[in-house]
Structure formats: structure tokens, C-alpha cells
Amino acid sequence: MLFQVEMKVNLPSDMPESQATEIKATEKAYSQELQRYGKWRHLWRVAGSYANVSIFDVKDNTELQDIISRLPLFPYMEISVKPLCRHPSSIRDDDS
Amino acid sequence: MLFQVEMKVNLPSDMPESQATEIKATEKAYSQELQRYGKWRHLWRVAGSYANVSIFDVKDNTELQDIISRLPLFPYMEISVKPLCRHPSSIRDDDS
Amino acid sequence: MLFQVEMKVNLPSDMPESQATEIKATEKAYSQELQRYGKWRHLWRVAGSYANVSIFDVKDNTELQDIISRLPLFPYMEISVKPLCRHPSSIRDDDS
Amino acid sequence: MLFQVEMKVNLPSDMPESQATEIKATEKAYSQELQRYGKWRHLWRVAGSYANVSIFDVKDNTELQDIISRLPLFPYMEISVKPLCRHPSSIRDDDS
Amino acid sequence: MLFQVEMKVNLPSDMPESQATEIKATEKAYSQELQRYGKWRHLWRVAGSYANVSIFDVKDNTELQDIISRLPLFPYMEISVKPLCRHPSSIRDDDS
Amino acid sequence: MLFQVEMKVNLPSDMPESQATEIKATEKAYSQELQRYGKWRHLWRVAGSYANVSIFDVKDNTELQDIISRLPLFPYMEISVKPLCRHPSSIRDDDS
Amino acid sequence: MLFQVEMKVNLPSDMPESQATEIKATEKAYSQELQRYGKWRHLWRVAGSYANVSIFDVKDNTELQDIISRLPLFPYMEISVKPLCRHPSSIRDDDS
Amino acid sequence: MLFQVEMKVNLPSDMPESQATEIKATEKAYSQELQRYGKWRHLWRVAGSYANVSIFDVKDNTELQDIISRLPLFPYMEISVKPLCRHPSSIRDDDS
Amino acid sequence: MLFQVEMKVNLPSDMPESQATEIKATEKAYSQELQRYGKWRHLWRVAGSYANVSIFDVKDNTELQDIISRLPLFPYMEISVKPLCRHPSSIRDDDS
Amino acid sequence: MLFQVEMKVNLPSDMPESQATEIKATEKAYSQELQRYGKWRHLWRVAGSYANVSIFDVKDNTELQDIISRLPLFPYMEISVKPLCRHPSSIRDDDS
Numbered sequence: 001m002l003f004q005v006e007m008k009v010n011l012p013s014d015m016p017e018s019q020a021t022e023i024k025a026t027e028k029a030y031s032q033e034l035q036r037y038g039k040w041r042h043l044w045r046v047a048g049s050y051a052n053v054s055i056f057d058v059k060d061n062t063e064l065q066d067i068i069s070r071l072p073l074f075p076y077m078e079i080s081v082k083p084l085c086r087h088p089s090s091i092r093d094d095d096s
Numbered sequence: 097m098l099f100q101v102e103m104k105v106n107l108p109s110d111m112p113e114s115q116a117t118e119i120k121a122t123e124k125a126y127s128q129e130l131q132r133y134g135k136w137r138h139l140w141r142v143a144g145s146y147a148n149v150s151i152f153d154v155k156d157n158t159e160l161q162d163i164i165s166r167l168p169l170f171p172y173m174e175i176s177v178k179p180l181c182r183h184p185s186s187i188r189d190d191d192s
Numbered sequence: 193m194l195f196q197v198e199m200k201v202n203l204p205s206d207m208p209e210s211q212a213t214e215i216k217a218t219e220k221a222y223s224q225e226l227q228r229y230g231k232w233r234h235l236w237r238v239a240g241s242y243a244n245v246s247i248f249d250v251k252d253n254t255e256l257q258d259i260i261s262r263l264p265l266f267p268y269m270e271i272s273v274k275p276l277c278r279h280p281s282s283i284r285d286d287d288s
Numbered sequence: 289m290l291f292q293v294e295m296k297v298n299l300p301s302d303m304p305e306s307q308a309t310e311i312k313a314t315e316k317a318y319s320q321e322l323q324r325y326g327k328w329r330h331l332w333r334v335a336g337s338y339a340n341v342s343i344f345d346v347k348d349n350t351e352l353q354d355i356i357s358r359l360p361l362f363p364y365m366e367i368s369v370k371p372l373c374r375h376p377s378s379i380r381d382d383d384s
Numbered sequence: 385m386l387f388q389v390e391m392k393v394n395l396p397s398d399m400p401e402s403q404a405t406e407i408k409a410t411e412k413a414y415s416q417e418l419q420r421y422g423k424w425r426h427l428w429r430v431a432g433s434y435a436n437v438s439i440f441d442v443k444d445n446t447e448l449q450d451i452i453s454r455l456p457l458f459p460y461m462e463i464s465v466k467p468l469c470r471h472p473s474s475i476r477d478d479d480s
Numbered sequence: 481m482l483f484q485v486e487m488k489v490n491l492p493s494d495m496p497e498s499q500a501t502e503i504k505a506t507e508k509a510y511s512q513e514l515q516r517y518g519k520w521r522h523l524w525r526v527a528g529s530y531a532n533v534s535i536f537d538v539k540d541n542t543e544l545q546d547i548i549s550r551l552p553l554f555p556y557m558e559i560s561v562k563p564l565c566r567h568p569s570s571i572r573d574d575d576s
Numbered sequence: 577m578l579f580q581v582e583m584k585v586n587l588p589s590d591m592p593e594s595q596a597t598e599i600k601a602t603e604k605a606y607s608q609e610l611q612r613y614g615k616w617r618h619l620w621r622v623a624g625s626y627a628n629v630s631i632f633d634v635k636d637n638t639e640l641q642d643i644i645s646r647l648p649l650f651p652y653m654e655i656s657v658k659p660l661c662r663h664p665s666s667i668r669d670d671d672s
Numbered sequence: 673m674l675f676q677v678e679m680k681v682n683l684p685s686d687m688p689e690s691q692a693t694e695i696k697a698t699e700k701a702y703s704q705e706l707q708r709y710g711k712w713r714h715l716w717r718v719a720g721s722y723a724n725v726s727i728f729d730v731k732d733n734t735e736l737q738d739i740i741s742r743l744p745l746f747p748y749m750e751i752s753v754k755p756l757c758r759h760p761s762s763i764r765d766d767d768s
Numbered sequence: 769m770l771f772q773v774e775m776k777v778n779l780p781s782d783m784p785e786s787q788a789t790e791i792k793a794t795e796k797a798y799s800q801e802l803q804r805y806g807k808w809r810h811l812w813r814v815a816g817s818y819a820n821v822s823i824f825d826v827k828d829n830t831e832l833q834d835i836i837s838r839l840p841l842f843p844y845m846e847i848s849v850k851p852l853c854r855h856p857s858s859i860r861d862d863d864s
Numbered sequence: 865m866l867f868q869v870e871m872k873v874n875l876p877s878d879m880p881e882s883q884a885t886e887i888k889a890t891e892k893a894y895s896q897e898l899q900r901y902g903k904w905r906h907l908w909r910v911a912g913s914y915a916n917v918s919i920f921d922v923k924d925n926t927e928l929q930d931i932i933s934r935l936p937l938f939p940y941m942e943i944s945v946k947p948l949c950r951h952p953s954s955i956r957d958d959d960s
Contacts, residue, residue, distance in 0.1 A: 049945070068337075084141065091132065143254070144260045179925040180925060181928075196334075227379045274341065369529070373445040412568070416569060467526070469525050471532055542815070559817060565641045604857045619860070621853050700952070
């Protein structure tokens with residue numbers, strides 16, 4: 001089941017550099033693991049911003065919540081979620 | 097070059113049924129042709145709405161405008177565009 | 193799988209009374225059938241408005257879209273959707 | 289009398305971990321007590337967020353205010369309230 | 385139980401003058417009856433607009449919905465509702 | 481002359497408890513004095529929030545500004561003001 | 577007593593040319609009469625729009641409502657009102 | 673003197689095709705004349721929309737208003753205006 | 769050339785009292801000097817807020833920027849700017 | 865390929881003066897280098913604000929992201945991006 005998720009990162013301006021570096025490294029490793037498992041199906045940077053557009057492929061709403069709430073950057077992001085489903089005009093097998 | 101495009105359809109309530117049916121059929125055919133050419137890379141319905149989330153893969157801004165402004169539903173849609181690029185944490189070859 | 197759905201009805205001011213009455217009657221029958229099947233789990237009127245707050249219990253995003261897009265009032269409603277899941281503090285068995 | 293309440297938690301980024309843990313534990317105990325008393329009728333997590341959708345069943349506006357203003361997380365939440373009442377199409381006995 | 389209600393009137397520009405006049409007269413009579421019964425406790429015009437601020441004193445959410453949804457101008461108004469209760473600093477006996 | 485004023489309090493999360501307590505006590509005393517003088521005609525809590533809806537009865541805009549800008553909580557509130565006047569449908573003598 | 581009023585004109589696209597011309601002429605005459613009486617103290621066009629910024633000098637909220645609600649363009653305008661008073665740094669005698 | 677102007681076109685869905693064609697042709701001729709005179713310095717299409725971003729070089733606010741209010745599409749556009757001036761980091765002679 | 773400027777002051781809650789007092793005194797002196805020179809033509813307090821509505825009379829956009837960006841409170845204000853010009857219905861000589 | 869980028873600077877009020885000065889100097893040098901290379905084609909100050917309107921001429925979305933995310937002020941700016949393309953009414957050779 002697919003969800004489009006947009007995440008916009010707002011790190012507090014007083015977060016120590018070292019802490020920011022560590023959080024970002026953990027986030028990267030975690031996100032790549034989820035990509036390898038096929039849960040985080042697409043991940044794009046929105047050009048000109050510290051934000052991404054992502055497509056998640058999860059079993060249900062609960063798994064989506066589990067994954068997103070464990071993101072190391074979760075406390076520092078504005079997140080919006082849209083449930084997706086197959087579009088009647090789609091011709092692509094894996095767009096659902 | 098990738099763009100995320102969100103389209104929300106608002107047909108006028110006084111559009112004759114037959115005209116709506118024809119526009120939607122033309123839109124479908126046109127969108128499927130663009131999908132076959134690889135220009136309209138992904139097309140998802142947003143669940144609970146008459147809207148879609150799409151990923152376009154075009155040569156440049158001009159081609160994006162050419163494609164979108166020729167959509168038969170173009171005059172009846174709210175459209176928002178986000179330029180995308182490769183995310184440094186992406187592991188997927190075709191996410192760019 | 194649960195979704196909170198808010199629907200706000202905006203009938204065009206030039207819709208004939210008889211057409212409005214018919215649409216509302218069909219909507220009511222359809223909504224009650226969905227309630228009996230357990231798909232439309234809760235349905236409340238928002239006091240002071242022509243709007244409702246609903247909880248749907250569906251198999252997946254696709255079923256949500258199927259149900260909502262077939263509502264007779266669908267073309268005349270602003271609809272917002274929130275995917276829900278179990279809250280860690282909930283003590284109620286059926287809140288998930 | 290029913291109210292839909294949405295709560296979005298924004299803990300200050302400089303709140304000590306121990307203080308956050310304590311507030312959340314108190315909040316959880318308090319919310320479960322209110323659920324047992326039937327005041328906090330439903331409690332769902334909004335997937336992909338640190339937010340919930342709740343249904344309260346209270347005697348009047350005053351009791352709603354008493355309950356919500358005593359939530360340990362009250363100073364750290366954006367809260368929106370919608371008064372609910374029975375929907376004419378509802379078939380469920382306890383949807384009011 | 386008190387509610388603050390704001391109503392902003394938007395009559396369609398093609399409504400015949402006679403129909404508008406009749407609706408407004410019915411609205412006025414109905415609102416004055418509700419004032420006499422003590423249900424519509426205050427009614428003020430917002431200066432510089434076709435809008436009002438009102439205070440309703442009703443038994444519960446259901447009665448609020450009954451009253452507002454029967455307003456002849458109901459289909460032509462944007463309405464917002466805020467549940468009120470006694471303020472701890474109020475000294476006025478009837479502010480609750 | 482009447483004004484509706486809505487005030488939403490946002491105390492900084494790092495304000496010492498004692499300072500908050502003192503400001504609130506001063507605010508309460510000041511508001512009750514203004515109520516006794518008839519300047520602050522109504523004061524209601526918005527249920528489920530740290531906000532109020534108030535009706536002020538002042539000589540002119542200048543007096544409104546004098547009163548509001550001297551509120552001890554003034555620096556910590558979002559405030560919105562609506563000038564009111566008699567509604568042609570009002571039957572209540574003191575609604576103006 | 578001064579008020580800033582911003583008015584944005586939205587004429588329905590199907591209003592006959594002759595009707596629009598007449599309304600605008602009546603509006604102009606009415607506004608100039610109010611300027612001569614000193615009630616409509618300033619009137620500026622917002623460059624690049626069909627909108628104005630105005631300063632009214634009226635006895636009270638009621639007079640403001642009387643004047644604005646009688647504007648021939650009143651049903652076709654979005655109007656926002658801000659009550660003004662003397663600024664402590666103003667050196668101009670008539671800025672109040 | 674430079675202004676950035678964004679224009680978004682919303683033609684009424686019931687405007688006859690021939691009228692739309694004529695308005696657009698007149699608009700094009702008028703805009704090209706203004707470009708030749710150096711008044712309309714830049715004109716870009718916003719990709720994926722029926723909107724443009726423009727830079728005007730005018731004598732003053734009055735000339736800006738004269739030019740924009742005479743656009744044939746003026747009644748059908750949402751327009752926003754930003755006054756521009758030389759940026760202290762600009763190295764380009766004609767960016768002012 | 770006239771501009772309407774609205775300024776809303778948001779001083780950080782941790783700014784020392786003495787620093788706030790000094791900034792406000794400098795702001796006052798600077799604003800009064802600009803008023804004497806005829807650059808800051810009008811200055812009003814918006815009643816019920818820490819905000820003002822002002823009319824500036826400047827040579828061009830550059831002078832507007834010079835004046836506003838040198839305001840001592842500039843870093844602490846939300847500022848909106850509207851270019852003004854003569855309204856065709858104005859009868860006042862100096863409204864342009 | 866052209867993009868309009870609007871940048872609004874919000875420096876934290878507790879950033880040391882020396883740090884702000886250094887960031888701004890680096891930003892200026894970097895922006896001027898990009899202007900000399902033709903990447904940052906236009907740069908204007910929005911009068912009355914700490915914001916700019918810019919036109920970038922880049923190879924693709926990736927280059928836009930590379931340039932913007934390396935701006936020294938990037939963490940302190942709200943940035944909005946609009947992809948541009950040639951307007952059919954443009955007569956200027958380099959407006960594309």
C-alpha cells in the first residue's frame with residue numbers, strides 16, 4: 001500500500017554541529033535500510049530546499065507510523081501524508 | 097529531469113455529462129501515451145479525492161509546460177509543481 | 193484499517209430542489225448500507241455546519257477510494273483524509 | 289455530548305529528556321483514566337505524525353475545558369475542537 | 385451552554401431581488417423568535433461587513449445544529465462555531 | 481461602542497513558573513477591575529484552549545488600545561479585533 | 577475616529593457592461609460626497625489591482641457600517657477593517 | 673523603477689471560445705508593444721500553469737497601475753505586485 | 769510616490785528590558801525625523817495590537833527600502849508593502 | 865533553464881553580530897561569483913523587506929539544488945522556487 005510523504009527539515013539553529021552530523025548519518029543509514037527492504041520505495045530531494053518527496057510501500061497505516069515515527073529527524077520535521085492507490089489511467093504494473 | 101506534479105480536478109457543475117465523458121477519455125488516452133513514452137513516469141490517485149500525484153521525467157521546464165498545458169483537463173485543474181533531484185540518501189538507480 | 197474523513201457539502205445554488213432531494217436520499221441509503229457492512233464505522237454531524245466527521249474501516253487505500261468516489265455527493269464535497277492507527281495510550285479494543 | 293478534538297504535540301527542542309518522559313507518562317495515565325470513565329471515548333494516532341484524533345463524551349463545554357486544560361501536554365499542543373451531534377443518516381446507536 | 389457563532393453571508397449574485405428580500409425577512413423573524421426564547425442570546429453586526437457575531441445559549445450540540453441548520457440563510461453562509469464556557473476571571477453571573 | 485476581541489495566550493516555554501503565576505494574577509485583577517467598570521462587558525473561555533472571546537464596551541478606538549495594550553499578558557497574546565454595531569434584527573436593548 | 581478599510585472589487589463576469597458602468601458611476605458620486613463631508617478622509621488605488629486603501633473618519637462603529645453597507649459596490653467587494661488610533665510617535669496633528 | 677508582477681489567469685468556464693481567442697490576441701499584441709517600449713522588461717511562463725512572472729520597468733506606481741489595469745485579461749487575473757530595487761550584492765548594471 | 773506599509777512588532781521574549789527601551793526610543797526619534805521631512809506621511813496605531821499602518825511618500829522603491837531597512841525595529845517586524853497611486857474617485861489634492 | 869527563486873532571510877535574534885557579518889560577507893562573495901558565471905542571472909531586493917527575487921539559469925534541477933543548498937544563508941531562509949520557460953508572447957531573445 002502506497003503513501004506519498006513530504007518531509008521538510010527544520011533543525012533548531014542552536015543544535016550543536018556534531019549532534020546534527022550524527023542525526024543525519026543515522027537518518028541516512030536508516031533510510032537506506034528501509035529502501036533496501038522495499039519499504040521506502042522512492043526518495044527525492046525537492047530542488048532548492050531541505051525537503052524530500054517520498055513514496056512508502058507499507059502493509060498498513062500502522063507500519064507507516066512505525067517507520068516515520070522512528071526517523072531520527074522525526075522531531076525536527078514538518079510531515080504531510082497522502083494515501084495513494086492505483087490510478088485508472090496508469091499503465092505501469094508497479095504503480096500500486 | 098524529474099518533477100512532482102499534483103493535479104486536483106474541479107469540473108464545473110454545469111458541464112454536460114457527455115462533454116465530461118469525452119474530456120476524460122481524451123485525457124486518459126493522452127496520459128497513457130505519455131506514460132508509454134516515459135514522460136509521465138508515475139501516476140497515482142490520491143485516495144478519497146479527484147486528484148493525482150504524478151512524477152514527470154522531461155528534458156526541461158519547457159517540455160513540462162508543453163505536456164501539462166496540453167492536458168484536456170488543464171483548464172479545470174489546480175496544479176502544483178515541485179522540481180526534484182537525486183537525494184543524497186537514495187540508493188535507487190532510477191530516482192534521478 | 194481506519195481513516196478519519198471530513199466531508200463538507202457545497203451544493204451549487206442553482207441545483208433544482210428535486211435533484212438535491214434525490215441525491216441526498218441516494219447518499220443516505222448508500223451510507224447506511226456501508227454502515228451496516230461495517231465499512232463506515234462512525235458518522236457524526238459537525239454542529240452548526242453542513243459537514244460530517246466520519247471513521248472508515250477499510251481493507252486498504254484502494255477500498256477507501258472506491259467507497260468515497262462513489263458517494264453521490266462526491267462531486268459537491270470538500271474532503272480531507274487522515275490515516276489513523278492505534279494510539280499507544282488507547283485502552284479500547286476496537287480503536288484500531 | 290460529543291466533541292472531536294485534534295491534538296498536535298510540539299515539545300520544545302530544549303526540554304530535557306527526563307522531563308519529556310515524565311510528562312508523557314503522566315499524560316498516558318491521565319488519558320487512560322479518562323478512557324475508563326468513558327469521557328475520552330476514542331483515541332487514535334494520526335499515522336506519520338505526533339498527533340491524535342479523539343472523541344470526547346462530556347456533559348457540557350465546561351467539562352470539556354476542564355479535561356483538556358488539565359492534560360499534562362496541554363501547554364505544548366495545538367488543539368482544535370469540533371462539536372458533534374447525531375447525523376441524520378447514522379444507524380449506530382452510540383453515535384450521539 | 386454557550387457558543388460563539390460567526391456568520392458571513394454570501395448571496396449568489398444572480399438571486400432575484402424578491403427572493404433575497406423574502407429570505408431576509410424570514411431570517412429576521414426566525415432570529416427574533418429565537419432571541420425572545422433566550423436561545424440566541426446576543427446578535428451583533430460586524431461593522432463594515434455582511435456578517436454577524438452571535439452568542440447562542442442552547443441545551444447541547446444537537447440543539448445548536450437544529451437552530452443553525454434551519455436558518456433561512458444557512459445555505460448561503462460561512463459559519464464558524466466556538467464552544468464557550470465560564471472564564472475563571474469573569475465576575476458576571478450570566479457569562480456562563 | 482462594542483468590540484469583539486479574541487485573545488490566545490502563548491507563554492514562552494522557558495518563562496519561570498513564578499513569573500507566569502504573577503502575570504496571571506495581575507491580569508486577573510486588572511480584567512476584573514475593567515469588568516466592574518463596565519469596560520470589559522463579557523469574558524468567556526473558548527473550551528479546549530488557552531484563549532478567550534471578549535466583548536469590550538469603550539468610548540472609542542483609543543480607549544480600546546489603552547486597555548488592551550496594558551494587559552499584563554499583552555506581549556504573549558495573539559489578538560484579533562472586530563468592531564461591532566447594532567444588528568438590525570437584534571431585539572435586545574443592550575446589544576449596542 | 578479613524579478606520580483603515582481595504583476594498584477589493586470582484587464584479588461577476590456575467591454582469592452586463594451597462595449595469596457595471598452605472599454601479600461604478602453611483603459609487604464614484606457617493607464616495608466623492610463622503611469625501612467632501614470629511615467622512616472618507618483618504619482614498620488610494622492599490623497599484624496593479626482593482627482595490628483601494630481608504631481611511632474613514634467616523635463618529636463610531638455604527639456610522640462606519642452605515643457608510644460601507646450603502647456602497648453600491650458593497651455586494652461585490654471583499655472588505656477588511658482595522659480600527660486606528662493615535663500612534664505615540666506621530667507628530668502630525670490630524671493623525672487621530 | 674522595477675516591479676515583479678505575477679499574473680495567474682482564470683478564464684470563466686462559460687466564456688465563448690471566440691471571445692477567449694480575441695482577448696488573448698489583444699493581450700499578446702499589447703504585451704509585445706509594452707515589451708518593445710521597454711516597459712515590460714521580462715515575461716516568463718511559470719511551467720505547469722496558466723501564469724506568468726514579469727518584470728516591469730516603469731516611471732512610478734501610477735504608470736504601473738495604468739499598464740496593468742489596461743491589460744485585456746485584467747478582469748480575469750489574480751495579480752500580485754512586489755516593488756523591487758537594487759540588491760547590494762548585484763553586479764549587473766541593469767538590475768535596477 | 770506613496771506606499772502603504774503595515775508593520776507588526778514581535779520583540780523576542782528574552783530581549784533585556786533596557787535594550788527594548790533603547791531600540792524603541794531610537795525608533796521613535798528616527799520615525800519623527802522622517803515625519804518632519806515628509807517621508808513618513810502618516811503613522812497610525814492599529815487598535816488592540818503592537819502594529820501600525822503607515823503611509824510613506826518617497827522618491828522611488830530604493831528610497832523606501834533605505835528608510836525601512838534602517839528602522840531600528842526592522843529585524844523584529846513583519847512588514848507588508850502596497851504601492852499606492854491616485855484613485856480616480858479621489859477629490860483630495862494630496863492623495864497622490 | 866530558468867527558475868525564479870524568492871528568498872526571505874530570518875536570522876535568529878541571538879546570532880552574534882560577528883557571525884552574522886561573516887555569513888553575509890561569504891554569501892555576497894558567493895552570489896557575485898555565481899552572477900559572474902551567469903548562473904545567478906538576476907538579483908533584486910524586494911523593497912521594504914530582507915528578501916530577494918532572483919532568476920537562476922542552470923543546467924537542470926540538480927544544479928539548482930547544488931547552488932542553493934550551498935548558500936551560506938541557506939539554513940536561515942524561506943525559499944520558494946518556480947520553474948520558468950519561454951512565454952509565447954515574449955519578444956526578448958534571452959527570456960528563455
